[in-house]
Amino acid sequence: MNKNTVILIAVLICIVGGTAAWMAFVQPPTEMTKIKVFHAGSLALPFDKVEKEFEDQHPNVDLQRKSSGSVKAVREITDIGEVADVIAVADYSLIPDMMEPKYADWYLQFAKNEMVLAYTDQSKYASGIKGDNWYEILERPYVRFGFSNPNLDPCGYRTLMVFKLADIYYGTHVSDLITKNTEITIDENGGKYLVKVPDRLNQRGEVTIRDKSVDLVHLVKANEIDYAFEYRSVAVQHGLKFVDLPSQIDLSNVNYKDLYKQVEVMDATGRIITGKPIVYGITVPKNTINKELGIEFVKFVIGDEGQKIFRDFGQIPIVPAVGVGNVPEELLPLIEEDKNTLKLATGSPYELGLIDALTKPFEEKNGCYVEVIKAGSGKALDLARVGKVDLVIVHAPAAEEKFVADGYGLGRTPVMYNDFVIVGPKNDPAGIKGMTDAAEAYRKIAENRSLFFSRGDDSGTHKKEMTIWDEAGIMPGGDWYRETEEFMGATLKIADENEGYFMTDRSTYITMRDDLNLEILVEGDPDLVNYYSAIAVNPEKCQNINYELTRAFIEYIVSPEGRTMIENFGRDKYGEPLYHLFGANMIGQEETQKVMMSG
Incomplete structure (x- = not known):
């Protein structure tokens, strides 16, 4: 190669290089748009595949994922102030329960x-x-098992449900493995079980707890623990062997929803989760930066390509979402609207089993599902004010009247009543036995400084108690x-264990009296009559209210069939009914008719 040729090549290189530099200066690379997706740990592998395919279709998008326990993911948005364009959780109810109405106003079950x-062969x-x-x-010696933190991860609180459901199904006490090796406790009342999860779990013995279920996978593979409670999809994705649990306890089958809801879990914040089939949820939070791309991502997840990915990774998509x-x-073209779920909030009627007795035939007649949130009257009305439930059955007349007057409720439909009684130890240190004036009994308890227990939770019972204290001055x-x-x-159990006084409803006392040392000391005060009303949430005040199904349920419980169930509930088991029907001299049949005609 001669000298002139070399010079020519050098010049061309300079020209090309200069041109490229100039083009880069005047036309810089396209800036990538970032989209943040928070998701359950159990979605890590399918979402990794979703990420790759979504970015292939959107070359200017950088999808950034953050995996954690679902509860933790939600709290990072609601408590810490993190911003996400999409959140996908392993329990859809976390979205309405923890994010609505401030951070979300819709979700998909997908x-x-x-x-x-x-487990593994080792x-x-x-x-x-x-x-x-x-x-x-x-239960055998030295067998090590693990589950995720129930305060952070749905797989954790679902594990606790599995243990208690196993007790019911097998007639065993395997849940003792949980209560003996952690600070978790289990209470039973009327055939329902409440598993209480404190903030400090204090795992010990052969139990291992991690923040999210997928954190246990490597422990099983490394033979640091023998078994881990996981979702089927996680076990499949990570090549683990697994035991197929019976449908009665694996939280998979809608046919066993009545069995599942016998078990509830209360986390460290006081939130109560009722057992139900496992369903994942996804939404675009209100504080998203890239709403359009967030929606586009959700569209991909629930579309044909997303559905195939989930099937390939051992998880069943809901089609349509x-x-x-x-x-x-x-x-909207890709989904089916949920018009078959009624959300109801109430307290003791659910705890004692009446709501289950009423909802089962209603669900069969209407092809629907009644999702019950156990809540005292104060909390139930608070949930209704923000549209988290369609209907409340409550017993706090003054609060109910204000709720309706403020436009949140469409009237009070009288349903039933029972009464409150004051119970206490047999030695009755305050000397209130036989009294019929509740306020005077409270004065004597206070004067004697006798141990008294209050729910202290703004429930209907607590509101009534405070009214009586006020009357007593x-x-x-x-x-x-x-x-x-x-x-x-x-x-009531706590009062019994500590030999204290407590104002309970008679219905709960009847169901528990055989296991209590406390006895009824004060009854018969007209102020202790306890009225229950059903209130439909106003769909014009709150969005997303299933008013048609709500109205149908109210009509059912005041129909001859519903009334017969109410007036006979508990009679066979306890020898007397737990609730009574309204008579004309109570709230009044005229008001009942007026309420039923409203709307």
Whole structure:
């Protein structure tokens, strides 16, 4: 190559390089748009595949994912102030319960799952474990098992449900493994179970707890623990062997929803989660920066490509996805609106089983599902004010009247009544036995500084109690007055264990009296009559209210069939009914008719 040729090549290189530099200067690279997706740990692998395919279709998008326990993911948005363009959780109810109305006003139910017990060939007794003996193997010495933190991860609180459902199904006490090796406790009341999860779990013995279920996978593979409670999809994705649990306990089958809801879990914040089939939820939070891309991502997840990815990763998509709330127009062609779920909030009538007795035939007649949130009257009305429930059945007349007057409720439909009684120890240190004036009994308790327990939770019972203290001219307080912030049955147990006084409804006392040392000391005060009303939430005041189904349910419970069920509920088991029907001299049949004609 001669000298002139070399010079020519050098010049051309300079020209090309200069041109490229100039083009880069005048036309810089396209800036990438970032989209943040928070999701459950159990979605990590399918969402990794979704990310790749979504970015292939959107070359200028950088999809950034953050995996954690679902509860933790929600709290990062609601409590810490993190911004996400999409959030996908392993329990759809976290969105309405924890994000609405401030951070979300719609969600989609898009996938299912089921609980399994995952293991490897190196796990102790791996060769013999199966669906009908797994609980016996976990009870054997030196067998190590793990589950995720129930305060942070739905898989964790679902594990606790599995243990208690196993007790019911097998007639065993395998849940003792939980209560003996952690600070978690289990209370029983009227055939329902409340699993209480404190902030500090204090795991010990052969139990291991991690923040999210997928954190347990490597522990099983490394043989640091023998078994882990996981979702089926997680076990499949990570190549783990697993025990298929019976449908009665694996939280997979809608046919067993009545069995599942016998178990509830109360987390460290006081939030109560009722057992139900496992369904995942997804939404675009209100504080999103890239709303359009967030919606586009959700569209991909619930579309044909997303559905195939989920199937490939061992998880069943819901086809079509079910939408609740103000679902964006862009998604409507891909979803089915949920018009078959009624959300109801109430307290003792659910705790004692009446609501289950009423909802089962209603669901069968109407092809629907009644989702019950156990809440005292104050909390129930608060949930209704922000549109988290369609209907409340409550017993706080003054608060109910204000709720209706403020436009949130469409009237009070009288349903039933019982009465309050004051119970206490047999030695009755305050000397109130036989009294019929509740306020005077309260004065004597206070004067004697006798131990008194209050629910202290703004429930209908607590509101009535405070009304009586006010009538007695006393502001209770001091070491003799203790607030439990528990439901009726739990507070009654606490009062019994501590030989204190407590104002309970007679219905709860009847169901528990055989196990109590406390006895009824004060009854018969007209002020202690306890009226229950059903109130439909006003769809013009709150969005996403299923008014048609709400109205149908109210009509059912005041129909001859519903009234017969109410007036006979408890009679066969306890020898007397737990609730009574309204008569003309109570709230009044005229008001009942007026309410039923409203709307």
